[in-house]
Amino acid sequence: MLQVAILRQQTEWVKERLAIKNFSDLHLVDEVIALDDRRKQLNFQFDETQAGINKASKEIGGLMAKGEKDAAEAKKAEVAALKTTLQPITEQLAIVEKELQDTLVKLPNLPSALVPQGKTPEENVTVKEWGEVPALYEGAQPHWELIKQYDLVNFELGVKVTGSGFPVYKNKGARLQRALISYFLDYNTAAGYTEYIPPYMVNEATAYGTGQLPDKEGQMYYMPADNFYLIPTAEVPVTNLYREEIIKSEELPIKMTAYTPCFRREAGSFGSDVRGLNRVHQFDKIEIVQLVHPEKSYEVLDEMVAHVEQLVQSLGLKYRILRLCGGDMSFASALTYDFEVWSAAQKKWLECSSVSNFESFQTNRMKIRYKDEKGKSQLLHSLNGSSLALPRIMAALLENNQTEKGIAIPKVLQPYFGMDWIG
RNA sequence: GGUGAGGUGGAUGAGUGGCUGAAAUCAACGGUUUGCUAAACCGUCGUAGGGUCUAAAGCCCUACCGAGGGUUCGAAUCCCUCCCUCACCGCCA
Missing domain, CATH: 1.10.287.40 (Serine-tRNA synthetase, tRNA binding domain)
Known part of the structure; x- marks a missing residue:
């Protein structure tokens, strides 16, 4: 707001x-x-x-x-x-x-001066591209074939238990998820983020605070009996932890990280966009959130982008960073960088992180403030980013690291995964 | 789910119709004193909207004692509804 x-x-x-x-x-x-x-x-x-x-x-x-x-x-x-x-x-x-x-509340946030003009995703600006296109062997498969071949994820079982878009992770697939979650959280806490496990359902006031309500209720799963919403991202409960708080300047910046499942109804898309793990209704994500002094927020945005970048790099995935154009940004954002990893068998980019500065747009709604030198309450700036969303990271890892013999696990994950190979 | 108690400022906690935006204590902040620390003493110490003013300070007004409604000339205080917390019981990972 x-x-x-x-x-x-x-x-x-x-x-x-x-x-x-x-x-x-x-x-x-x-x-x-x-x-x-x-x-x-x-x-x-x-x-x-x-x-x-x-x-x-x-x-x-x-x-x-x-x-x-x-x-x-x-x-x-x-x-x-x-x-x-x-x-x-x-x-x-x-x-x-x-x-x-x-x-x-109908007015979107103002884009920062860095935001490129444009209407469609094609007009986003690539600010960086890193890594090599992996050389795949003849007969390399997209990840939806690999997960069947190695019995890592079962979509049919998800359909039986719930419905389409609710994958069941199994065997080493489940283990890989767990390894990724632990690795990402450790990486974030090492950088000074405080780890949280928030509720996965939120009340109306919370959904309003981060801007899911009004208007976007259709994108969330809703439980009428209790008037709760399933969270679409950890950002929602985590940022709201400080709703209506006045934070002491010396406690800034507030840095939080959380792993949560994320639930998204989003109907609409079709074709290869929704195949396999590309788009699902329930997925796992680790989020980072910061509440910072307004003068520091762009510096912090860069810091968060660098933080996510090193994480993606450590997995050895080819990626690019996009600065989103005005037409592709979210309602609440002032500046957003998207991370996309290269999915070698699908031969396409998959978004795996989105890092944004919301300036005072969210904090104005949530009344998250600090006291300035004169003792006056001022709004803080809020930022968040994924570090990282798992399904597309998993898709890229499986596809990019596949060989005739099996799938190689990146070195940084091996201590968490307990082996270096899915074969 | 049942029964009981309760939700007051950063914390504890007083306050059953007007002099209470709210005692007192603690914490915090500023200062005095003091070899240092501690202690003692003095002072400040909720949020928001508006008015006055060139502006700031100050002063003034309004709202807020879980939320919403009601009674009354007047409500933190009485009544109703809802939400939440705590205790005990029941159920349960």
Whole structure:
């Protein structure tokens, strides 16, 4: 959620920025300002009238104590009259405040100056590409064949137990998942991230805090009996741990990491995009989240990108880093870098991480603040990234490391996996 | 799931209709004293919206004592609904 003050102070600049995100309802900016004007006006009237009521009520107390009954009754009539004028003001104020809120949440975050113009994923900018295309042997298979061949993941069983898109990991497939999770978490905690295991279901307030609600409820699994949502990413519960907190400056930055399963309904896609592990409804992901001083957030974004990069590199996977263009960025992000690993048998890039700076967009909703030198509360900046999402990493690992004899396990994973080979 | 107790500022905790945005203690912060540390003493110490002001400071107003509604001239205090926490019992990994 954008801060109204910024819309007021830099209206034209805000519109220019929104245009880069291909946001066309620019009139909403003016609407917000108009609603805020109206809100202030009504709020003032409310305060003045309420002050009158409070004052008179106090006087009644004094009059009653002195036994001046008639004067007290006269005051009561005065209060009654004020209450009559107050009622429509209160009603109007509630309507305007709701409208203001509803309008404000429709505005996406402003893209940073680094965000390239563009509408489609093709217009993302590749900022780095690393690694060699693996030389595969004749007859190399895509990962959905490999997982059958080595009995690592069974989709049919998932369909039986739940439905399509709920893979069952088995044998060394399950073990590899566990190894990846442990390795990633160890890597993150070594870099100073505090490890958490959060709940996998969240309430409405939490889903609202990170921006899943309103609007995106269709993308989450929902449990009506308890009014809970299954988390689409650890970002949701983890960032909300600090919701409505004022954090001491000396405690910054807050660095958190968590492994969670992630649940996504996302219907729609088809073909090779959804084959095998490319897109599933339940998958595992390790997330990193930081809450930082606003002046540090871009520095920290670079640091997080470098952190994820070294992790991907350590697995020996070919990857590229993209700076997302305005049209491909998420609603809440100010700047996003996507990591894609090369899937050698599918011969395509698979997204395995997305690292974003949200500036104060999320923290404004969640009221996550710190005290500046003057003792004033200010919003922090929030950032998060995947380090990493497992299914596509697994797909790339299986495909890129396959040989006639089996699948080689990267050195860094061997201590976790307990062997160097799936054969 | 049942029964009982309760949700007040960073923490403990007082407060059953007006003088309570909230005692007291602790913590924290600033200062005085002091070889250092400790102790003692003095002071400050919730959040948000608005007004006044060139601006800051200050001053003033409004809202907030789990959430929402109600009673009343007036509610932290009374009533209703919901949420949550704790204890005991039941069930259970």
